[in-house]
Amino acid sequence: MNALRVVWKFSKWKDKFLIAVVAISPALIVLHAWVLQSRGLLAKGVWAISALLFFFVCIGVFALIVGIYREAKNAKVVADRIKSALVTPFSRVSALLAAGTTCVTLSLAHASDSSSGENLLPRCGGMFDLCGYEDRNDHGQRIAKTFERASMFSEGLAAVRIDGLFGYIDTAGNVVIRPTFDLAGPFHEGFAEVLVGGQAGVIARNGDVVVQPQFRRAVPAMRGVFVVQTGKYAPIRDPEFESLDSFRTSYWSQRPAGLYRLNHGWVTREAYKFEPFGGDLVWAQKMGSGWARYGLMRSDGRWHVEPAFDDVQPLRNERAIVTINVGEGMNQHRLWGSVDQEGRVVIPLQYDWLSYWQQNYSIVRQNGREGFIGKDGKLLGGRLFDKVQRDDEGKPSTVQIDDIWYGIRPDGEIVEPPPQRAAVHGRDGGRLEVSKATECKGGLFIFAKDGLWGMKYPDGRVLVEPEFSAISCFSQGVAWVPDEKRNAWCAIGPDGRARFKPDCRATVYPASISHHHPEKLDPDPFKSSVKWMRAYLGHAVDQTIPPPLYVGDGVQGQGSFPASCRQVILCGDDR
Structure with missing residues (x-):
């Protein structure tokens, strides 16, 4: 550390700047890599390799500086050696290369983030009611309205209908998987469900069919594992709005399903009802043997958590809501609680109701009173209230005590209520209009x-x-x-x-x-x-x-x- 202090003291400001750039480059790349990975984007290895290369550049430059210090006899020699070393082409180029590569890599990372399509929303209209995409933020048109139907982007691709058949486009609007499908679903971990001739199969991101169309449904659920039902596909909507929803949003009939692994075939018998959970786990309920409870099943078909719950919800904000039925006949009622990512009960099943998890809180109800419960199971403010409300972002906002509304801070302190937003009014009534059915x-x-x-x-x-x-x-x-x-x-x-x-x-x-x-x-x-x-x-x-x-x-x-x-x-x- 003394060496670095001396080097820093006798360096010029521009040399200090170059040293600082080299020092922080790996941190920037590693941080951005972590953000990308946490959002589930691809090309994770690119960022890790870039960070490793920057690390070696830093080590080399600092080793050079420390070596100069060790050879120096006094502060003046140190200053002279630093000056002569830092003006050499090697050290200058190394520092500039590190800075330039940092900018390029971060730019590419930003482009990768944009290429996911998260900011693109389908918008339809015009003379023939065709669809394109606009930016979520500035509402500018990014992809022209040329498609008959358009879905949300998933993993950088979106299913669109062209001349009556579905294919996929990238975020530039280029067709990357040609339209050959009657329906096409979103991608999940590199796979998407497609429908051909009333039978569902699975394709990979390059458009290759990896599971031939042969099922009623074949929905990607976990890495290379699909929830499948045998039989012929059965539409559940008007044909103009029929779609292959993701596992998380799909409506599943009371028909049993099974797990099917890529290149291996059936993992379980077609005897379960599955619901989404998260990660490499799914909720599973054995069907055909009276009333059965839900447990968490791994991708190999074995139980991770034995069946113990009567109703379940997906993982959200690192918590999943679960319920059990207690009592009999007219006295039967539900008790609500939550589990964590591993299926461990972290909110005891003792409440009358729990709302969805958001911003690390859920709304809990017990004996007619409400409160905000945190992921640690503690009530915000240490108590229940008459009623509670979230704000527009889902954060705890207001509580009612003796018919009076107050605000509540993150530490649980009761304060004056926040200002009310202006109400948004709907239709104002008015006289009925006659539709001109011939005007399109x-x-x-x-x-x-x-x-x-x-x-x-x-x-x-x-x-x-x-x-x-x-x-x-x-x-x-x-x-x-x-x-x-x-x-x-x-x-x-x-x-x-x-x-x-x-x-x-x-x-x-x-x-x-x-x-x-x-x-x-x-x-x-x-x-x-x-x-x-x-x-x-x-x-x-x-x-x-x-x-x-x-x-x-x-x-x-x-x-x-x-x-x-x-x-x-x-x-x-x-x-």
Whole structure:
């Protein structure tokens, strides 16, 4: 240390700067490498190698300086030797190389961070309702609207639909996996689920099929291990919105599933219900043997934590909520708690309810009172309150004591409440508008001639000749027209020509309304939808033609309302 102090004392400021750059370079790279790895980005080894090279550069330069000091007889000699050494091409170039490489490496790291696609959001619209991507921060368009459908980026790739089939693009908008799939899911640890001909398989990032399409579902769950169900894929949404969700967001039917390992095949029998947890563990429940509890299963199919919980949630903020049922009959109720990353119970199962974990806290409820509980199991402020609320970032914000709201600090101190944000109002009501069903987004409009329907551009040029008994507006890059020979609605593209994909479908309606369905006008679903759409378009042209109806399901949807009403939520039961 004395050597370094002497060297530093007799160095010029520019030489001190070069020495400092060399010293901090490895720390910067190692820190950035740690951030990238913690966010699950690729190319981890690049940063580790860069940091190692910088380390050796630092050792070399400092060894040179210390060597000079040892040869020196006095402070003047030290100063002279430092001056002569640091002005040599070797030491200057070494320092500048370290500084330059630091900048380049950090720039590449930033580019890698951007290339993950985390800041890109799909946005759709325009004349043909096509999709592109905009920046999450400045809302600037980054990828042009040229895709029929677009999903969120995952691991630097996003599934998009082109000419009725799905492929993948990178963050520059380049097609890197050509569109050959009926559906395509997000990537997880280098793998993605795809659908071909009603069967699910798995592809790698280079587009190679690593598990042939043969399953009902084949969802990447852990490293090279997939949750699979046999059989044929069963859609759960309207065809225009059907998607292959990730394991964390997938809706799983009550059919059993099994674990399937790449290049090895089945790990478990198809006898479990799986739920996401995190890391190399999944929640698993044995099916077919009465009521069974959930435990944590490893990727090899063995139990990491024996089944002990009646309901479970994924790991979030290093905690996962679990429950058990206690009591019998009318006295049965749930007790809530949480486990850590290893499945150890760290919040005892003794509470009436727990909210999601965020910012290291969950909201806990017991005997009608609420509080903020930390990951260590301690209550913020050491007590429960009448009610509690988080702020917009999920942090503990306010507590209610004797009907009065107060603020609460991170140390649990009760303070004056924070200022209230202005309320955001929704619709202000107003008079109902009549939907002009023949006017489409982007200026296209539907027209009729001799009882048949077609479509025109805003300037009046014909896009689709009037030769169909009905037609829909463009949505996700396609419009739909009836094909009476096939007894189905089939797609046409922006060029006005028939499409092979997406597949033809039995029915088409302009909107899907919660807890309501289009009225039935014919026993045959296809014919009923054609009649419904003809009435829908006809009413837009001639108000004397009664509009078709949306009919409530009688449970949460009551009565009926005309499809001509634009503000559906405000429509009453009038014809």
